[in-house]
Amino acid sequence: MVKIGKIELPEFPLLLAPMEDVSDPPFRRLCKIHGADLMFSEFISSEGLIRDAMKSRQKLDIFDYERPVGIQIFGGDEEAMAMSARIVETVNPDLVDINFGCPVKKVVCKGAGAGVLKDIDLMVRLTKAVVNSTSLPVTVKTRLGWDDSSINIDEVAERLQDTGIQALSIHGRTRAQMYKGEADWSHIARVKNNPRIFIPIFGNGDIDSPEKAVEYKNRYGVDGVMIGRAAIGYPWIFNEIKHFVKTGQHLPEPMVQDRVEAARNHLTWAMEWKGERVGIVETRRHYANYFKGIPNFKEYRQKMVTLDAAQDIYDVFDEVLHKYGEGQTV
Structure with a gap:
């Protein structure tokens, strides 16, 4: 069993990645039916929540049938992140997740998402602000670093764990890679095998088949995997992976x-x-x-x-x- 605070997940849980304009309640409901163990909202701007922006507020909609479910926030200002975490807490999700991984320009330019990867001290301050402002478990999703010459995930993992986060999801690419090339899970494995790390480590990037999920589980030793693009239009992937992990056999393809x-x-x-x-x-x-x-x-x-x-x-x-x-x- 994998635990995030009081949340109990099965052994080797499958997480649905938060995806902008994708991971809304209807899509999450389908993924839940087909085996997702933990899901997240689309990422929500801390500034938008504080301004009461309608689009941001609508992303707070969660339903009991999708639990456990986390709400993901992003931003570059400590006070705004703390305030938004308190707003998130009012809708009673199971956890709060911080996005330090989104590579898109409009987010990075605001010093948020993957933009924070260039300033670990700021990342730590933002995370502390959220942890200190909510009684909910706080988790983080991030990338390996800004680019190949500044991969800093080892330091990031240790320092964020020290702030009190209770799980870390790592996308095996740098911000410079965006979604191109191949995700490098060797860095994720190094974090997982660090004797100082005791929180669950989830790997993300390129999991698009049951075979790959099992291969990466065995090779890199992560506590679970997060699946994003492979679930779009194909929510069956979660149960297909679970069945393959358990039996080594494939479920019939969806008709x-x-x-x-x-x-x-x-x-x-x-x-x-x-x-x-x-x-x-x-x-x-x-x-x-x-x-x-x-x-x-x-x-x-x-x-x-x-x-x-x-x-x-x-x-x-x-x-x-x-x-x-x-x-x-x-």
């Missing part, structure tokens, strides 16, 4: 009816959460991934992303089932 059901549920839950119009628009970005690999699918995908009435989209899902057959795999 067309499974893909339709996932897309249908995603749309339904998005409309329940944000209303019909916004739910329809925000689900459009997911259809290409749910139906990836199905031959001659362009006509149906085009309908899904252009139709404006929910019933019309549900009718397209029925057309897909009729054309491709419920039991067919991709």
Whole structure:
């Protein structure tokens, strides 16, 4: 068993990575159903929370069926981070996570996300501010360093643990790499094997198959893995990994009816959460991934992303089932 504060996770837990414009409640619900053990909100600006920005506040929505769930915040100001942690605590998540890893320019330019990787002292102060302002467990997600010449994850891990964080997720890339190249998990393994480190260490980066999850589990010895892009349009990956870890065997691939059901549920839950119009628009970005690999699918995908009435989209899902057959795999 892996513990984060009082949160008990199974041995070798699978975490859903926080992803902007992806990890919202409908998507998290699908991943939970299909085996995710711990999930996080999209990252939330501490400044936005304090200003009561509507988009930031909406990201605080969590539901009991997705627990345990953490809310992730980012920012470069100690007072703002402390205040936002107190705001987060009011919605009663299971933990607060700090983002020190987002590489996108608009975040880094504000001295937040991966921008903090250039200043470990600031990273420590920001983390202390959050830890001291909440009774919830605090965790951190970060990267190896700013670039290949400044990989500082060993010092970061020790110093953040000393502030009182209760788990650390490490993406095996530098900020300079963005999402390119291959994640280097050797640095993550070194942190995990550091005798000074006693908090759970989760690895992130390039886990896109059950085989790779087991290989990295055995090779690098991490306490669990965090999965991001591989789960987009394919929430089945969590249970597939769990089954493979346990048995060494593969689960059957999802059939067309499974893909339709996932897309249908995603749309339904998005409309329940944000209303019909916004739910329809925000689900459009997911259809290409749910139906990836199905031959001659362009006509149906085009309908899904252009139709404006929910019933019309549900009718397209029925057309897909009729054309491709419920039991067919991709």
